[in-house]
Amino acid sequence: MSLGLGVIGCGSVFAGPYRGMIESLRVAGRVHVAAVYDVDDAKRRGAAAHFDVHPDLLGPDQVVAASDVDVVLVLTSMNEHGPLAKAALEAGRHVLVEKPMATSLADAAELVELSRASEGLLVCAPHILLSPTFRAVHAAVRDGQVGDLLTARARYGWAGPWWAEWFYEQGGGSLFDLGVYNITSLCALFGPAKRVTAMVGVAVPERDVNGRRIEVEADDNAHVLLDFGDARFAVVTTGFTMQRYRSPAIEVYGSEGTVQLLGDDWAPEGWELWRNADGAWRVFPEPDPHWQWTEGLRHLVDCVETGRPTVTCPEHAYHALEIVLAAQAAGRDGVARPIASGFPDPIYGSELVEPDAGRLAHDHRSHDGL
Ligand SMILES: NC(=O)c1ccc[n+]([C@@H]2O[C@H](COP(=O)([O-])OP(=O)(O)OC[C@H]3O[C@@H](n4cnc5c(N)ncnc54)[C@H](O)[C@@H]3O)[C@@H](O)[C@H]2O)c1
The missing domain is CATH 3.40.50.720 (NAD(P)-binding Rossmann-like Domain)
Structure with a gap:
């Protein structure tokens, strides 16, 4: 029905x-x-x-x-x-x-x-954990392919919306609109964050929206530092302050290697894996170029029809919101905030991510003089 x-x-x-x-x-x-x-x-x-x-x-x-x-x-x-x-x-x-x-x-x-x-x-939302690319990255991390996670960077930004004023009013802003994606992704990989601090501000105080010049009240530029405990850190760089980029959305550095998700986490373009044991990059092309960030709706319909649990849970969204609010507060007074909430690992179920060996790409740079 x-x-x-x-x-x-x-x-x-x-x-x-x-x-x-x-x-x-x-x-x-x-x-x-x-x-x-x-x-x-x-x-x-x-x-x-x-x-x-x-x-x-x-x-x-x-x-x-x-x-x-x-x-x-x-x-x-x-x-x-x-x-x-x-x-x-x-x-x-x-x-x-x-x-x-x-x-x-x-x-x-x-x-x-x-x-x-x-x-x-x-x-x-965001429904980014549902993408096959994110699933593959998550599976590689959980499988220990890069060892213990130590540090990470994520970024998402663009020049900013021109069609609705509320993005720049209280209750809008780049952290709510954009930073939440990277925060959701990084926490899915590292687990819940323990502490947050940030630089948050308005870099472009006036903008043209709907053909009208408006004053910007909500943040349009932010660097957020996440502390996952045991001196494991990540940084999220976000804002309506970026015209273009060609860098990975997510870079995660582990004790045995590196994994990076290309494109944006809401529009992935494949992923790459370095393992010291391989001594080369494995390059995985985007498995589903047609994947849409609105897939959360299909997922909800699937779960209603089958009675299966949803992959993501509201506690994860709550945790991301606690981080965003803490970052906004830290941006105002410079004081790091503890994060109290937690959430369970995404429930991906039993369907396996297709194993794919990836294409090898050699990297001849060396940090040990060899
Ligand atoms: N635009 C994007 O690229 C994008 C991408 C992903 C997610 N989102 C999210 O989607 C949501 C909507 O974004 P948008 O770009 O469509 O904004 P929008 O301003 O174009 O649309 C929001 C609509 O909500 C209506 N609205 C406001 N209060 C209402 C109420 N009480 N009852 C009924 N309607 C009400 C407004 O009239 C407006 O038409 C936001 O939460 C945004 O963060 C936007």
């Missing part, structure tokens, strides 16, 4: 990437759009016309309450995520919430609690 989707927030991610994912699930007979709502009349009516559903629902509560809605997608600006996801879980719906799951820890804690008690599953 096809699952009914209720969409709250019909802006840019809905009109583009999520609509594509919904379409591919719809033609497979797995979902149909049952209700849509956006506070913006034009966007709501446009989405309703596209999916041939009621154009004039009066609020998000009518989406959540609609009898044929099984799964609620929360795709609004960030400050609305927590309350909307809460209402949907309380109504027993399955929920996909875009990142961050909430903008306050109190709201996020409520969501975690509710997800444990509710009949509905809660899947929180």
